[in-house]
Amino acid sequence: MKQETINSLKADCEISLSDYLESLEGLKDQSILITGGTGFVGKWIAEAVSLLNNEYNFNIKLYLLARNVQEYKEEVPHLAKQSFINLIEQDVRNVGIIPEDVKWVIHAAGSPDNRKHSINPLKTMDTFYKGTNAILDACLRLPSINKFIHLSSNNVYGQPIHPQTQIKENQLGVLDCNTVKAAYSESKRMAETVCAIYRNQQKLPIVIIRPFSLIGPYQGLEKPWAINNFIRDSILGGPIRILGNEDTIRSYLYGSDMAFWLLKALANGKRGATYNLGGDQPISLKDLSGKVTSNFSNKIEVLVKYSKQYPAHPSVSVPDTTAIKQDLDVKQTIDFDLALKKTINWYKHAGI
Amino acid sequence: MKHILISDPTLRDGNHAVAHQLSASQVAIYCQAADRAAIPIVEVGHGNGLGASSLQVGESLETDVVLLETARKHLTKSKLGIHVIPGFATIQRDLKRAIEIGVDVIRVASHCTEADITQRHLGFAREKGKEAYGVLMMSHMASPELLVEEAQKMELYGAEGIIIMDSAGAYLPSDVIERIAALVDGLSVPVGFHGHNNLGMGIANSLAAVDAGATILDGTARGFGAGAGNAQLEVLVAVLSKLGYTTGIDLYKVLDAADIAEKEIMPLVPIIKSESIVSGLAGVFSGFSKHVTRISNEYNVDQRDVYFELGRRKVVAGQEDLIIEVVLDLVKLKKK
Numbered sequence: 001m002k003q004e005t006i007n008s009l010k011a012d013c014e015i016s017l018s019d020y021l022e023s024l025e026g027l028k029d030q031s032i033l034i035t036g037g038t039g040f041v042g043k044w045i046a047e048a049v050s051l052l053n054n055e056y057n058f059n060i061k062l063y064l065l066a067r068n069v070q071e072y073k074e075e076v077p078h079l080a081k082q083s084f085i086n087l088i089e090q091d092v093r094n095v096g097i098i099p100e101d102v103k104w105v106i107h108a109a110g111s112p113d114n115r116k117h118s119i120n121p122l123k124t125m126d127t128f129y130k131g132t133n134a135i136l137d138a139c140l141r142l143p144s145i146n147k148f149i150h151l152s153s154n155n156v157y158g159q160p161i162h163p164q165t166q167i168k169e170n171q172l173g174v175l176d177c178n179t180v181k182a183a184y185s186e187s188k189r190m191a192e193t194v195c196a197i198y199r200n201q202q203k204l205p206i207v208i209i210r211p212f213s214l215i216g217p218y219q220g221l222e223k224p225w226a227i228n229n230f231i232r233d234s235i236l237g238g239p240i241r242i243l244g245n246e247d248t249i250r251s252y253l254y255g256s257d258m259a260f261w262l263l264k265a266l267a268n269g270k271r272g273a274t275y276n277l278g279g280d281q282p283i284s285l286k287d288l289s290g291k292v293t294s295n296f297s298n299k300i301e302v303l304v305k306y307s308k309q310y311p312a313h314p315s316v317s318v319p320d321t322t323a324i325k326q327d328l329d330v331k332q333t334i335d336f337d338l339a340l341k342k343t344i345n346w347y348k349h350a351g352i
Numbered sequence: 353m354k355h356i357l358i359s360d361p362t363l364r365d366g367n368h369a370v371a372h373q374l375s376a377s378q379v380a381i382y383c384q385a386a387d388r389a390a391i392p393i394v395e396v397g398h399g400n401g402l403g404a405s406s407l408q409v410g411e412s413l414e415t416d417v418v419l420l421e422t423a424r425k426h427l428t429k430s431k432l433g434i435h436v437i438p439g440f441a442t443i444q445r446d447l448k449r450a451i452e453i454g455v456d457v458i459r460v461a462s463h464c465t466e467a468d469i470t471q472r473h474l475g476f477a478r479e480k481g482k483e484a485y486g487v488l489m490m491s492h493m494a495s496p497e498l499l500v501e502e503a504q505k506m507e508l509y510g511a512e513g514i515i516i517m518d519s520a521g522a523y524l525p526s527d528v529i530e531r532i533a534a535l536v537d538g539l540s541v542p543v544g545f546h547g548h549n550n551l552g553m554g555i556a557n558s559l560a561a562v563d564a565g566a567t568i569l570d571g572t573a574r575g576f577g578a579g580a581g582n583a584q585l586e587v588l589v590a591v592l593s594k595l596g597y598t599t600g601i602d603l604y605k606v607l608d609a610a611d612i613a614e615k616e617i618m619p620l621v622p623i624i625k626s627e628s629i630v631s632g633l634a635g636v637f638s639g640f641s642k643h644v645t646r647i648s649n650e651y652n653v654d655q656r657d658v659y660f661e662l663g664r665r666k667v668v669a670g671q672e673d674l675i676i677e678v679v680l681d682l683v684k685l686k687k688k
Contacts, residue, residue, distance in 0.1 A: 115475065118505045119468055180501045181508075222479050224510055229478070236481035241512050244540030305512050307536045307543050308565060 005349050006078050009217060009256070012342065013051040016256035016333050021056060023329070026146075026267045029059045031101040035092045035135055036109035037064025038072035040255065041151065041262070043218045045106065046079045048259040053084050060084060063099055065109070067091050092131035098138045104266050107135050108151040114184060115224055121183035128187035129194065136198045136206075147205050147266050150195045154212040154278070154317060155185040164313055166282075166320040169210070169274045199272055207269035209262065212278030212319045215339050216255030217346040226285055227252065230292040231344055238300035240293065246286040246304050247314035251279035254339035257332055264328045273327065276319035281336045284314065291337065295344045355598045357544070357568045359457070359515075360386060360585055361395035361577070362613060363423065364435050365570075368399035368578035368639045369622060373413040376422045378617040382573070383426035385612045389605035391585075393433045393457050396423040399578065399639055400669065401435035401461065403446035409639075409672055416446065420453045431483070433457035438469045439670075443476050451480050459515065460506075461487035463668050464494040467502035471509045478510040485544070485568075486511030490668050492522040492635055496531045500538035513542040513568055518557060519639070519669065521550025521580055521632040525560035536565035544568025547583040549575055550632025552624055554583035555591060562597065573613035574621050579631055579638025581622030586610040630656045634663030643675050653682045 032049075034042045042064050052058035062085050066072065069087040073080040080087065086099075092109040110127045111117075117124045132150065139145050157167050158175035175185050192208055199206045213225070221232040226242070227250075233240045253261075261277050269275065283291070286304075293300040324330055334342070363382055367374050379396060386394045396419050398404040398412045405412040412419070423432050432455050441447055447458070458477040460470045470486055477484035486506030491499055503514040516531060528545065535543045545561035547554040547570070558569050571588040575581030586609075589601050614621055627645065631638060636659050644662070648655035661678045 114508050115471055115510075118508045119471055180504055222475060224475075224508060229510075232479070233481055238481075243507075243512055305542050307539045307541055307567075 001076065001078060002349065005346065008342070008346065009047050010051060012254070012256040012334065013048050013259070016048070016254070016260045017051065018260070018331065018333050020260055020264055024052065024263060024267050027058060027060055027104065027263065030104055031061040031063065031099065032104040032106065032266070033063040033065060033098055033102045034106045034108055035065045035131070037062070038066040038069060039108065039111070040214070040218050041106070041108040041258070042066070043076060043079065044216070044255040044259040045262060046085060048256065048263060049084065050079065050082060061101070062086065063088055063102060065090055065092065065095065093127060093134055095134045095138050097141065100143060102142060103144055103146045105135065105139060105145065106149045106151065106262060106266060107132065112153060113223060114181070117184040118180060121180070124183045125187040128191045132191040132194045136194065136204060139204060140202055145205065147207060147269065149262060149266055149269070150191065150206055150208045152192050152208050152210045153184070153188045154210050154319065156189045156192060156210060158185060160316070163315050165316065166318045167276065168320040169276055169323055205271040207265055207271065208274040209265055209277050210274065211258065212276065212317065213250045213252045214255060214258055215252040216343050218255060221347055226250070227288060227292070230289055231347060234292055234296050234300050235347060237298065240289050240300060240302045242285050242289055242302065242304045244306055245310040245314055246284065247310065248285050249282045249314055249316040249318060250285070250288070251282050251318040252336055252339060253277065253279040253332060254334040254342070257334055261324065261328070261330045264330050265324070268328050270327055273323070275324035275327070276321050277324060278319040278321060279332055279336060280321055282316065282318045283336065291340055292344070295341060355567070356562060356592055357392055358585070358589065358599050358601060359393040359395060359433060359568065359570050360391045360572060361435065361570055361582070362572040362585070364395040364397045364401070365399060365572055365577035365582055366617065367397070367412070369576055369581070370619060371642055372398050372405065372410045374617060376414050376418050379419055379422045380426050381616045382609070382613055383423050385609035387427050387430045389602050389609045391430050391601055391606065391609070394423065394427055394430045395433040395435055395459070396420060397434055400440055401437045402450055403441035404437065409670065417449065417453065420450055420455060424454045431456035433459060435487070436460045436473055438462065438473045441473070443473060447473060447476060451482065455482070457483045457485070459485045459487050460511070461489050464488040464491045464499060464516070465502060467505040470506055474506065474509040474511055484511055485513045485515055487515045487517060489517045490519045490637060491516035491531065492518060492520060492527065493666065493668070496534040499531055500534050503535055503539055507539055507541050511541060513544055514539060515544035515546055515568055515570065517546040518548050519637050520635045521548030521553070521628070521638055522635040523557050524551070524553060525556050528557045528560040529564045532561045532564035532566050542567045544570070546570035548577065548579060548638050549582060549622070549624060550580040550628045550638065554581070555587055558583045558588055559591065559595070562592070573610040574618060576613060576618055576622060577638070579641045580624040580628035627655050627659065630659040634659040636662045636667065637669045639669055640672065640675065643672050647675050647679050651679050651683050653679050653686070657682055
């Protein structure tokens with residue numbers, strides 16, 4: 001990775017750090033374990049911690065647990081070679097012992113890529129259920145634990161109860177468990193239930209975070225999400241394909257904002273709380289395609305492909321982030337337009 | 353006015369009808385005619401698709417490279433499409449090269465219950481910015497509910513449309529309506545239908561599909577294709593126009609293209625032979641017909657019995673080696 005690209009990630013973290021420095025003091029000289037630590041979430045937290053350590057002397061130690069650490073070393077050598085990063089190669093389902101100095105855990109293991117869930121639905125369920133069970137069990141063996149963040153998903157909401165409004169944490173909708181798509185959503189719900197059991201019976205200090213759509217470097221343009229496909233197709237010269245209802249509404253949070261929201265939740269989240277995490281600027285897929293193409297100088301065609309006429313009122317998958325903002329005083333420091341521009345620039349530099 | 357996207361596999365499905373012996377010059381002639389008619393997608397290749405030339409399913413006269421380079425040279429308005437069955441076609445050996453040659457449309461196909469195998473090929477096609485569709489072959493062998501689930505997987509993998517094939521020509525219009533309606537309801541992306549004519553239902557089934565919500569149809573010139581042939585393209589274009597649908601295809605020029613195809617590339621215009629009717633009733637892949645006829649004649653077995661037995665055993669494309677097994681079993685029975 002070019003130094004210029006690395007510097008841009010650091011600059012993003014500087015913006016997202018905002019005025020949180022004092023509130024993050026509790027993480028100074030601490031050790032944090034991140035399961036699934038080599039993925040999108042883990043890489044952005046490592047970038048954020050790199051800033052805190054190198055510029056503000058936080059001296060945080062990161063343990064990144066993942067099944068394949070070799071790829072990580074090759075992909076992000078500027079992170080892998082840092083002395084504060086410790087890589088542990090292990091399947092989360094088999095975790096028994098974690099380093100004794102760990103007092104903070106972010107459980108982010110398991111891919112949100114729905115192609116993988118469809119190919120391997122039983123493994124998906126196994127990873128989220130047994131993996132969550134194993135890591136929580138391992139936490140019980142630690143001398144002490146200050147906070148456990150369980151990274152859940154907006155998929156637990158299913159079909160929203162009020163489809164036209166932003167979703168609050170207590171508005172769990174309907175999930176059809178008898179479909180091929182259900183493995184991920186159902187196992188994420190099950191993993192939350194496992195957390196509730198450990199919180200209640202073992203008194204573990206668990207906070208659940210439900211991320212909505214995210215955007216930014218490290219996500220991978222091959223991922224099967226609309227915004228990634230729009231950017232990839234635009235870089236290739238188009239056309240962009242909107243598949244399904246073009247009025248579907250989403251919102252996006254940039255990677256560095258996500259990282260600091262998670263660190264804030266780790267340091268300051270209320271035990272037992274559940275927080276949505278996501279952007280607060282709703283945008284339809286149609287408008288999104290327009291914004292993506294406006295970042296390119298060449299004319300890019302936009303095609304809409306659908307199987308049927310859709311209802312006049314589109315589905316909205318946008319979080320109500322009142323709770324996390326009130327409790328943790330976080331904000332979206334990189335607005336959507338800037339986030340999109342940064343993401344596109346990053347992928348243009350990275351090449352696809 | 354509703355638009356129907358037409359894909360023309362005359363130079364791919366038609367290759368089944370000539371034991372994959374279409375020549376480069378024949379490909380060039382038909383591509384020029386199809387391009388003049390503004391047929392949106394012209395599919396080219398071995399009958400079983402990219403990388404399929406083999407002893408098992410038949411060796412092509414021309415290599416994939418020759419077929420695709422020839423077609424590419426002669427298609428300017430029409431998009432160049434390929435049929436890709438993972439297993440026959442590998443990403444590294446076949447798909448990359450096809451993309452380098454300049455294919456526009458990649459249709460990744462699997463048996464109707466095996467959509468899982470299409471994930472990497474569909475993903476690769478989309479990553480390269482190509483128009484990518486999922487195709488479920490022999491779709492009469494799965495229930496509507498199962499078809500929807502398999503199609504949903506293909507949609508997850510990146511397919512921007514799902515086409516079901518009546519590979520055995522086994523459907524009646526009511527079967528098509530039931531399946532297409534279920535797919536339209538269960539998917540976000542457009543749904544298509546590829547009809548065969550074993551029971552004389554090629555056009556009727558295609559129209560039933562459109563009535564049920566399909567917006568993509570396949571048809572071949574004079575119905576040139578496996579077994580009794582496909583839904584006849586020029587008839588399809590004419591009838592769709594009469595019903596008020598647009599296809600973007602020039603009627604006179606597609607009629608000309610069909611005349612040219614008949615003269616230049618077809619040793620025989622497909623008709624519904626007795627064995628094709630049996631194959632449709634038995635639900636056996638139309639591409640088996642030449643093999644079944646040849647082996648049945650060789651062993652003096654009634655090929656109608658062979659079709660019904662193959663249907664009973666639920667054989668699928670790629671299991672051509674089972675034909676001889678079935679024939680030998682029938683010979684044994686005869687001796688008893």
